[in-house]
Amino acid sequence: MGSPLNKDSKMECARHGLQKPSFICKHLQYGEGLGFYEATDDPDPEYPFREAWCGDCDKVLLEQAEWNDISEGNAQIMPICEGCLTEIQARNE
Ligand SMILES: [Zn+2]
Numbered sequence: 001m002g003s004p005l006n007k008d009s010k011m012e013c014a015r016h017g018l019q020k021p022s023f024i025c026k027h028l029q030y031g032e033g034l035g036f037y038e039a040t041d042d043p044d045p046e047y048p049f050r051e052a053w054c055g056d057c058d059k060v061l062l063e064q065a066e067w068n069d070i071s072e073g074n075a076q077i078m079p080i081c082e083g084c085l086t087e088i089q090a091r092n093e
């Protein structure tokens, strides 16, 4: 998923300033009411980033039973700041 991250990684958001990065599927960015599914694995102290995807991606993920070329190709996970993620969550869930 792009550049290597460590637990202190930050990204600059034009609207929210310096923020912790998080990850969403490409559909959520501009979507509304698409559903909002978030990774529920135990938090990894070395990888404390939120990951979320839409209802369509969740369906593909369930069909595939894991993140693989098909489910990842559908989701096209992209980094986004945590402030933006909060707004996207409110718009899609
Ligand atoms: Zn999606």
Ligand SMILES: [Zn+2]
Pocket (backbone or CB within 6 Å): 013, 014, 015, 016, 017, 019, 081, 082, 083, 084, 085
């Ligand atoms: Zn932001």
